[in-house]
Amino acid sequence: MASEATAVASEPRETDLLVKMVSIVKRFPGVLANDHVNFELRPGEVHALLGENGAGKTTLMNILYGIYYPDGGEIYVRGRRVEIRSPRDAMSLGIGMVHQHFMLVDRHTVAENIALGYAESLLNPLKEIKERLREFAEKYGLKVDPDAYIWQLSAGEQQRVEIIKALYHGADILILDEPTSVLTPQETRELFKIIKRMRDEGKGIIFITHKLDEVFEVADRVTVMRRGKVVGTLKASETTKEELARMMVGREVLFRLEKERVSRGKPVLEVENLHALNDRGLPAVRGVSFRVHEGEIFGIAGVAGNGQRELAEVVVGLRKATAGRVLIDGVDVTNKSPRFIASRGVAHIPEERLRHGIVPNLSVAENLILKDYYKEPYRRGLLLDHSKVIEDAERLINKFDIVTPSPLTPAKLLSGGNIQRLICARELHKEPRLIVAAHPTYGLDVGATEYIRRILLEQRKRGAAVLLISEDLEEVLQLSDRVGVMFNGEIVGIVRPEEASIEEIGLMMAGARRLAREEMAS
Amino acid sequence: MRVIVRKRVVVPRRFALAVRIGSVVLALLAVAVIFYAYGVNPLDVYRSIFFNAFGTKVGLTETIVRMMPLLLVSAGLALVFKTGFWNIGAEGQLLVGAMAAYVVARTFPDASSIALIPSMFLVGFAAGAAWGIPPAVLKAKLNVNDVISTLMLYYVIYWVFQHLIHGPWKARERVGQLTYGGFAHTEIISKNAWLPVIGETRIHWPTLILSILAAVGVYVFLNYTTAGYEMKVVGDNPEAARAAGISYLRTVTLAMIISGGLAGLAGVGEFAGIQHRFTPEFLSGYGFTGIITAWLGGVNPIGLLIANFLFGGLLVGGQYIMIDYKLPIGVVDMFNGAVLFFVLAGDFLLRYRIQLRR
Ligand SMILES: Nc1ncnc2c1ncn2[C@@H]1O[C@H](COP(=O)(O)OP(=O)(O)OP(=O)(O)O)[C@@H](O)[C@H]1O
Ligand SMILES: [Mg+2]
Numbered sequence: 001m002a003s004e005a006t007a008v009a010s011e012p013r014e015t016d017l018l019v020k021m022v023s024i025v026k027r028f029p030g031v032l033a034n035d036h037v038n039f040e041l042r043p044g045e046v047h048a049l050l051g052e053n054g055a056g057k058t059t060l061m062n063i064l065y066g067i068y069y070p071d072g073g074e075i076y077v078r079g080r081r082v083e084i085r086s087p088r089d090a091m092s093l094g095i096g097m098v099h100q101h102f103m104l105v106d107r108h109t110v111a112e113n114i115a116l117g118y119a120e121s122l123l124n125p126l127k128e129i130k131e132r133l134r135e136f137a138e139k140y141g142l143k144v145d146p147d148a149y150i151w152q153l154s155a156g157e158q159q160r161v162e163i164i165k166a167l168y169h170g171a172d173i174l175i176l177d178e179p180t181s182v183l184t185p186q187e188t189r190e191l192f193k194i195i196k197r198m199r200d201e202g203k204g205i206i207f208i209t210h211k212l213d214e215v216f217e218v219a220d221r222v223t224v225m226r227r228g229k230v231v232g233t234l235k236a237s238e239t240t241k242e243e244l245a246r247m248m249v250g251r252e253v254l255f256r257l258e259k260e261r262v263s264r265g266k267p268v269l270e271v272e273n274l275h276a277l278n279d280r281g282l283p284a285v286r287g288v289s290f291r292v293h294e295g296e297i298f299g300i301a302g303v304a305g306n307g308q309r310e311l312a313e314v315v316v317g318l319r320k321a322t323a324g325r326v327l328i329d330g331v332d333v334t335n336k337s338p339r340f341i342a343s344r345g346v347a348h349i350p351e352e353r354l355r356h357g358i359v360p361n362l363s364v365a366e367n368l369i370l371k372d373y374y375k376e377p378y379r380r381g382l383l384l385d386h387s388k389v390i391e392d393a394e395r396l397i398n399k400f401d402i403v404t405p406s407p408l409t410p411a412k413l414l415s416g417g418n419i420q421r422l423i424c425a426r427e428l429h430k431e432p433r434l435i436v437a438a439h440p441t442y443g444l445d446v447g448a449t450e451y452i453r454r455i456l457l458e459q460r461k462r463g464a465a466v467l468l469i470s471e472d473l474e475e476v477l478q479l480s481d482r483v484g485v486m487f488n489g490e491i492v493g494i495v496r497p498e499e500a501s502i503e504e505i506g507l508m509m510a511g512a513r514r515l516a517r518e519e520m521a522s
Numbered sequence: 523m524r525v526i527v528r529k530r531v532v533v534p535r536r537f538a539l540a541v542r543i544g545s546v547v548l549a550l551l552a553v554a555v556i557f558y559a560y561g562v563n564p565l566d567v568y569r570s571i572f573f574n575a576f577g578t579k580v581g582l583t584e585t586i587v588r589m590m591p592l593l594l595v596s597a598g599l600a601l602v603f604k605t606g607f608w609n610i611g612a613e614g615q616l617l618v619g620a621m622a623a624y625v626v627a628r629t630f631p632d633a634s635s636i637a638l639i640p641s642m643f644l645v646g647f648a649a650g651a652a653w654g655i656p657p658a659v660l661k662a663k664l665n666v667n668d669v670i671s672t673l674m675l676y677y678v679i680y681w682v683f684q685h686l687i688h689g690p691w692k693a694r695e696r697v698g699q700l701t702y703g704g705f706a707h708t709e710i711i712s713k714n715a716w717l718p719v720i721g722e723t724r725i726h727w728p729t730l731i732l733s734i735l736a737a738v739g740v741y742v743f744l745n746y747t748t749a750g751y752e753m754k755v756v757g758d759n760p761e762a763a764r765a766a767g768i769s770y771l772r773t774v775t776l777a778m779i780i781s782g783g784l785a786g787l788a789g790v791g792e793f794a795g796i797q798h799r800f801t802p803e804f805l806s807g808y809g810f811t812g813i814i815t816a817w818l819g820g821v822n823p824i825g826l827l828i829a830n831f832l833f834g835g836l837l838v839g840g841q842y843i844m845i846d847y848k849l850p851i852g853v854v855d856m857f858n859g860a861v862l863f864f865v866l867a868g869d870f871l872l873r874y875r876i877q878l879r880r
Contacts, residue, residue, distance in 0.1 A: 318765055339767025348765070356765040359758045366751070370766045373751055382747045
């Protein structure tokens with residue numbers, strides 16, 4: 001059915017195609033994740049794969065990479081019909097994949113991770129690996145320290161390791177599943193350079209993303225999926241952002257939100273001269289002070305790793321402050337328990353969603369009550385009222401459009417973006433006083449991004465205070481009333497988005513400029 | 523040749539059951555080799571075990587006698603394992619429970635059964651729970667390894683016990699006018715403290731009722747109470763639990779109170795229902811065998827009943843083969859070890875997919 005749409009100008013001969021997937025079908029209990037999907041990849045092309053959360057992008061790529069076996073359809077690699085039954089098969093066909101959530105072993109070094117299970121020589125693979133790592137560094141600009149431990153690396157560096165791991169096996173078909181959602185703008189630019197260099201070498205790259213601008217920046221062609229089907233394949237040069245969005249969601253998407261004027265109330269969150277350490281015991285937050293008022297969104301901009309994450313964790317009680325105070329509605333909550341702080345009306349969308357946000361083997365419904373299970377109406381004496389839990393879960397699943405076969409499905413089986421929707425639903429459905437949101441739209445499709453941003457604005461209108469932390473500068477500037485720029489653990493400037501220029505903020509993010517106390521917007 | 527190990531995304535339920543049954547079968551095969559080496563026909567041995575455990579009336583009732591303490595121990599263990607806490611010391615918690623019952627019975631020899639029996643169970647539960655709490659607190663506060671602390675506490679109480687029955691608790695026996703301390707055992711507790719049994723059997727029914735209640739109880743507790751919900755969250759993602767304000771200390775301590783307490787009840791039953799006095803051979807390994815049946819059964823009353831009934835039968839049948847085939851006493855332990863090994867290996871298979879490639 002969907003095949004007419006994909007039969008776009010097939011100039012190259014069949015045998016020239018790197019990958020051709022024909023009529024792929026994949027079912028999971030309760031979902032048809034891929035419904036007769038056709039997809040092709042040419043050599044020397046970057047092919048973007050777009051689609052709503054749960055559209056089946058990751059599933060399709062997992063099939064190509066041998067993680068899932070399709071229920072129907074055929075796969076051709078370089079013109080030859082193949083059966084891919086494991087990642088090993090995929091690798092031997094020259095297919096590499098960087099997953100949506102990284103799969104590196106934290107406690108091992110870069111070289112060891114690359115060696116794990118894959119090295120050619122059994123005796124001393126590390127030496128050989130280090131040598132080839134140097135080669136990659138020169139050829140593609142993929143620089144990493146082979147002896148660094150994974151836990152010491154930033155998200156961008158970890159991703160480079162994943163890419164190297166794929167290239168290490170001579171992959172010339174590279175799948176990148178939402179590679180940019182965890183990257184800083186600089187890291188993203190680096191990644192694009194690497195991608196372009198690989199394309200120029202004749203490799204084929206499949207690139208999944210939710211950020212439409214990126215499609216125009218790197219992709220040659222783009223395939224849009226919706227509810228398991230391919231809607232169409234287009235040349236990037238012949239389409240527009242609006243058209244792609246419409247194909248994805250099936251309706252018009254607003255890229256600019258109307259931000260109403262809201263009069264600011266009394267302060268909700270007050271942070272005074274706050275200090276905290278990071279996981280390695282080094283100072284990460286160094287004397288930060290600011291206030292967030294009722295009806296205000298206070299954005300924090302900064303390059304990842306400048307203390308934003310630690311700041312958010314201290315505010316919600318997940319990390320100890322070493323000095324300073326945090327007040328919520330005038331009550332000192334410094335170093336109080338997460339539950340105490342949550343009970344003051346603080347909602348939290350955590351940065352590390354898999355680590356702090358969900359309980360993977362519990363059901364969607366059970367995950368939705370994670371913060372409320374001990375309260376009415378879920379708790380009945382010592383018992384948990386299951387029918388109420390399910391009833392409310394169904395309501396939230398509808399309201400926040402969480403794509404799941406049922407409320408009883410384990411949360412880990414949801415697609416990446418739907419896990420994020422689940423967390424947003426849990427945190428934002430009530431009437432919080434303060435919302436601490438770290439990368440709230442991370443991994444969300446355009447429709448859901450719009451929806452979550454709208455909710456944040458609605459909450460602001462209702463009188464909530466919002467502390468918004470995001471590496472997406474555009475998002476921060478668009479939503480915030482004031483923006484604090486963090487550099488090296490300090491707030492080096494507080495500005496109003498309409499008054500400051502991007503260049504000025506960029507300079508502050510890089511630590512090259514600093515506002516005096518009286519220059520800060522209050 | 524390369525070995526590739528990958529995590530499974532979904533574990534089908536039927537596959538899980540098949541792996542469990544398969545691991546028991548593999549253990550039977552492995553031990554068969556050893557029987558064979560002893561020059562006996564493994565088939566005969568297994569037939570004999572099966573017949574002696576389930577084929578006669580005495581065998582069946584004895585199987586139930588063994589099943590009761592196993593059920594109590596494994597119900598608690600299955601629950602505590604759900605929180606990701608490894609209680610390996612149920613044997614010690616069982617022993618403490620039994621010792622508490624002895625103290626009660628000895629202190630109030632003239633009290634009525636109606637008063638004595640419930641108090642022994644209550645105090646036994648409390649004692650087992652108390653013995654289970656320190657490892658939980660140590661892990662929560664100081665990150666002390668749970669496997670080691672629970673196991674070590676077993677050794678502590680075991681030697682305290684040995685000391686008591688060789689000294690302070692040693693029976694004063696009377697021959698005519700003479701009293702003297704003879705063998706390393708305690709006095710037999712007064713009949714009022716003996717648990718009632720069903721007919722001619724050794725099935726002390728209060729323990730039977732408690733053990734079935736425990737198997738059903740842990741299931742209800744885990745799935746229908748808020749505290750059970752907390753245990754599932756802590757076991758599955760401790761970090762998310764912390765972020766949601768669930769106290770690790772409270773949750774794991776509660777799980778250990780239940781687990782230790784149920785093991786304590788098993789000790790009370792074994793002492794007041796069967797042995798009635800302590801000898802150095804009081805313990806028979808229920809606390810350790812219960813680890814295996816907890817793995818096999820999970821927090822599921824039917825699963826627990828089946829696993830413990832079968833293992834109860836194995837213990838009974840095992841006794842007969844030692845006599846009938848003159849096999850060493852360790853054979854049954856060896857079988858247990860083999861099952862545990864295969865069950866754990868099977869569990870790994872459940873979670874990971876292993877492929878061999880050239
Ligand atoms: N192992 C699985 N078992 C059951 N259902 C699954 C499994 N993997 C994926 N699904 C379901 O298949 C559908 C497609 O998921 P997929 O991960 O491919 O989406 P996606 O397009 O990558 O979305 P996202 O943008 O959110 O990452 C979803 O409804 C998801 O819940
Ligand atoms: Mg995905």
